[in-house]
Amino acid sequence: MSETTQTSQSLYQALWNSADVLRSKMDANDYKSYLLGMVFYKYLSDKMLFFVAETMEEETESLDEALAVYRKYYEDEETHEDLLAVITDEMSYAIHPDLTFTALVERVNDGSFQLEDLAQGFRDIEQSDELYENLFEDIDLYSKKLGATPQKQNQTVAAVMKELAVLDVAGHAGDMLGDAYEYLIGQFATDSGKKAGEFYTPQPVAKLMTQIAFLGREDKQGFTLYDATMGSGSLLLNAKRYSRQPQTVVYFGQELNTSTYNLARMNMILHGVPIENQFLHNADTLDEDWPTQEPTNFDGVLMNPPYSAKWSASSGFMDDPRFSPFGKLAPKSKADFAFLLHGYYHLKQDNGVMAIVLPHGVLFRGNAEGTIRKALLEEGAIDTVIGLPANIFFNTSIPTTVIILKKNRTNRDVYFIDASKEFDKGKNQNIMTDAHIEKILNAYKSREDIDKFAHLASFEEIVENDYNLNIPRYVDTFEEEEVEPLTEIVAKINQTNATIESQTASLLDMLGQLHGTTPEADEELKAFVKAFKG
CATH class of the missing domain: 1.20.1260.30 (N6 adenine-specific DNA methyltransferase, N-terminal domain)
Known part of the structure; x- marks a missing residue:
């Protein structure tokens, strides 16, 4: 070969x-x-x-x-x-x-x-x-x-x-x-009329989410990883890059689209994942819970669900243990929180880490979503909110957010990272480089305030903001323009005036050398020059 x-x-x-x-x-x-x-x-x-x-x-x-x-x-x-x-x-x-x-x-x-x-x-x-x-x-x-x-x-x-x-x-x-x-x-x-993002999460975002899920657990044997909207399985398969025990990682994934589900199966085989380590399912994640047989809770949950998808939100779901503790169901027109709660339900109590990509609306919209967000914050479930740059996904140009959730936290603070400027401009899409990801990860590990980039908000601060998690409320990225000294401004005005005078004199000189081709035209030209001189 x-x-x-x-x-x-x-x-x-x-x-x-x-x-x-x-x-x-x-x-x-x-x-x-x-x-x-x-x-x-x-x-x-x-x-x-x-x-x-x-x-x-x-x-x-x-x-x-x-x-x-x-x-x-x-x-x-x-x-x-x-x-x-x-x-x-x-x-x-x-x-x-x-x-x-x-x-x-x-x-x-x-x-x-x-x-x-x-x-x-x-x-x-x-x-x-x-x-x-x-x-x-x-x-x-x-x-x-x-x-x-x-x-x-x-x-x-x-x-x-x-x-x-x-x-x-x-x-x-x-x-x-x-x-x-x-x-x-x-x-x-x-x-194609389909949302391309349903099939594939861009590698930089996948790298960031996977590294957060594995942080401090890279050597763990038999790490269980779950993606309830797995698409081609590429987000799950990033585990092979960041686990130091890649052959022991156990993959659980669900996908609604049969063609995409089959491609995820191919992807697993192509990556040499042992048969006994892959559990993939072809069904509607929100409609019926899966998996329901052990194991049902996982070390890591990674999700990039379809944004603002429609779902039935039928009243029967209020008895579903995935959604019932949070008081309301995600609205019919926006299943974002339904996906989030499904993933959170399947997260291990101890040391489980979930990373999910969603549009920014989930951070501040009111009504049912506001009720769910408040319940999650009161429980201490939301650990970190990372604002990503616009135009880094295939299916949307809007900026998105990665929300990190954990169970059994000892406090209820939330760490905010505004990474909206962390990209290089590409021809069709913005690109996050490894250096950008490194910067976000270092901040995430430190959990410290970084001017114009990151802020650790106490639970009291969040309550004061009425449980609104919109990132600009917590991370001020406003750059004040430097005010020039008045003397410099006056000098520039004088310089501009001198330039105008010089150019005007030069123009008048050129006009003075012109002559009309007939007596009438010559009269008209003289009148114009006189008017121009003012």
Whole structure:
């Protein structure tokens, strides 16, 4: 296998080219599933081929060579059965040599590719282990969107596979599907009519939230992490960067959208998360509580829910233990607090840390939201409020806030950080760098007042503000303009007047040299110069 790892740039280029094939046929929300599904199939196929070559101790430089090795031992009666047993034991799946992505691309190149082969490959993976069950269910290879006739559908899929063939999927460093996600969403989601932020939390925000959740617990074995609106799972998977026991982290995630849920499953597999450490669920988080069987409370809760989503808010929820202690339900038109309370309910009593991103309205809106906020503050649940810059998310340009919640705190103060200026300006979006995140984290750790940046507000101060948590009430970022001394102002006025006089004299001199082409015009010009001199 080649030592060089493909750069993100060439990954993006290959995705861009393959997306070009689909872009005119369907919107971004649809082709995202096709692309990432096929990338994932290629990943499983490539990984298996290189594993076979390694197991059989055969040196290979390319996928074509690895496929030749696989075919040789697969077709040999003596090694066939043992080889398949070793592959399925290690991978939980095995792909027939003729159905590997590499073999299918060979057939694309010689014109003999049939769509049914890829469909069969998908089915074989899904039936090999419950881990892969229904994983490709929303990728309809026979969709009319791909082409009006079977032949056209065949051509479209073949063209996409040809573009993806150059991807070094097995050797790509980092969060590959996450990188692909961020790229696809950033480039194509604007016309999809869906909120791109439902699928992916930008990496800087994910880094900040995850580091806060793990702070002081990086060495904890078996850390449990929960995201009730997990999208592609990328927010959860940041745990691998910040836990020093990444293979022991246990992931719990729920997602309403089936396509996105399947992509989160792919993302977990692609990141090598052990099967026994992933518990993912496809359902409506607010409608029915999950998880309800042990464990139900977690060391960390991370959430980036859809902002101001609608929900039923039916009166029956007042008996739901997630919401009943807080006196009111989140309004029908804004489920923000319903998501927050759901996550908080699933937080461990001791040392549990929750980080949730929401729009600023939750900090100061009144009525039911005001009642819930007051109850949370009286309980000491709200630990920290961090104001983020505007325009850092895919789906909204408004500034957002990360709220940190904890249970069983010894006091009820709230730490405010105004990080709204912590960004570099990007072409389409503002970008938070590692230095910006570091500054926020250092403040969060210190919990000290920092001029124009952070303030620790006592509970009494919050009561005085009528439980309003709007950040400018607590962190004054007003910069007074320096007043110049009067002598300097007068000197500037005199200088400006002198310049005007000099320019006027120069203009009059030029006008004096002009003559009209007729006696009438000359008279008119003289009158104008006289009037101009005043």
